[in-house]
Amino acid sequence: xxxxxxxxxxxxxxxxxxxxxxxxxxxxxxxxxxxxxxxxxxxxxxxxxxxxxxxxxxxxxxxxxxxxxxxxxxxxxxxxxxxxxxxxxxxxxxxxxxxxxxxxxxxxxxxxxxxxxxxxxxxxxxxxxxxxxxxxxxxxxxxxxxxxxxxxxxxxxxxxxxxxxxxxxxxxxxxxxxxxxxxxxxxxxxxxxxxxxxxxx
Numbered sequence: 001x002x003x004x005x006x007x008x009x010x011x012x013x014x015x016x017x018x019x020x021x022x023x024x025x026x027x028x029x030x031x032x033x034x035x036x037x038x039x040x041x042x043x044x045x046x047x048x049x050x051x052x053x054x055x056x057x058x059x060x061x062x063x064x065x066x067x068x069x070x071x072x073x074x075x076x077x078x079x080x081x082x083x084x085x086x087x088x089x090x091x092x093x094x095x096x097x098x099x100x101x102x103x104x105x106x107x108x109x110x111x112x113x114x115x116x117x118x119x120x121x122x123x124x125x126x127x128x129x130x131x132x133x134x135x136x137x138x139x140x141x142x143x144x145x146x147x148x149x150x151x152x153x154x155x156x157x158x159x160x161x162x163x164x165x166x167x168x169x170x171x172x173x174x175x176x177x178x179x180x181x182x183x184x185x186x187x188x189x190x191x192x193x194x195x196x197x198x199x200x201x
Contacts, residue, residue, distance in 0.1 A: 022049060029148045033139045036147050045149035046081075050139065054082035055187065056092060057135065057157035057194045058099070060165055060174065067200055068174040069191065070099065075182045078172065082154065087112055092132065092156070100166035109158055125159070125197050132156040133197060135190050153186075157194040 023031040030049040045051045055077040061067035072078050080091045093110035097103065113131045125133050135155040142151040167174065175181060183191065195201070 025148075032145060032147055032150045034141050034145070034150065037145050039146040040148060041146055042149035043146040044144040045146070045151075048148050050150060050152040052082050052137075052152045052154050053079050054089070054091065054154045054156060055079045056095065056132075057155060057191055058095070059157070059159045059194070059198070059200065060161070060163070062161050062200065064177055064195065064200055067177045067195070069177055069181065070172055071175045071181070073171055073173075075175075077155075077183065077187055087114070089132065089156070092158075096158075099169055099172065100164065101160075105163065109160075119197050121193050121196055123197055124199055127161070132158050133194070135194055135197075138186065140186070155187075155190050157198070159194075159198040159200070 023033070025031055042048045056070070056079065057077060058070040059067055070078060078095055082089075082091065088107075089110045089112060093106045096106035096109055101109065108130050109132065111131060112134075116134050118136060119125065119133045133156065135157050136153070138153045138155070140151045140153050145151055165174075177195075181188065181191070
C-alpha cells in the first residue's frame with residue numbers, strides 16, 4: 001500500500017466518530033497523543049492508531065457495604081482486545097453468561113445505547129437502564145507503543161444490582177468493595193466514577 005492510499009484511508013477514518021481527535025502527520029500517519037516514542041510504524045500493535053482494549057466494571061449489590069466487583073485471576077478488571085465497535089458487545093455477553101446470567105439477560109445487558117457517549121461523573125444511571133455505561137476512553141502509555149500506534153483502554157460498566165450470579169467462577173472472582181483492590185490508580189478512579197453514576201454509596 002503506497003503513502004497516498006494510506007493517507008486517504010486515515011483521512012476517512014479520522015472522520016469517523018471512533019477516530020475523532022487523532023492528529024495526523026504530513027504523510028497521513030496517526031500521531032501518538034503521548035508524543036514521539038522513537039519508533040515509527042505500528043511496531044507490535046496490530047494496527048496503526050489507537051489499539052483498543054475493553055475493560056469491564058461489573059458490579060453486584062446496591063450499596064458499597066454489599067457491593068462486589070468482578071475481577072480476573074490476576075486481580076484485574078476483565079478485559080479483551082476489542083477493535084470493532086457495534087451495538088452489541090459479544091465478549092460482554094459471553095462474560096455475563098459465564099457469571100451465571102440467563103441468555104436473555106446476557107443479551108439485554110450487552111446491548112449498547114445508540115448514543116455511546118461517555119457518561120459524565122455528575123450523571124446518574126437510572127435503575128431501569130440495562131445498557132452498559134460508557135465510563136471512559138483513555139490513551140494509556142505502554143512499552144510497545146510507537147510514534148503511530150498506541151494503547152487505548154475503553155471502560156464499560158454494568159450494575160447487576162440484586163440479580164443472581166454464580167459465586168464460584170473459573171478464571172474470575174467477586175471482590176468485596178468493603179476491602180481495597182489492587183487495581184491501577186487509573187482503573188480505581190474509574191471504579192469510583194462508576195459507583196457514583198450508579199448511586200452506590
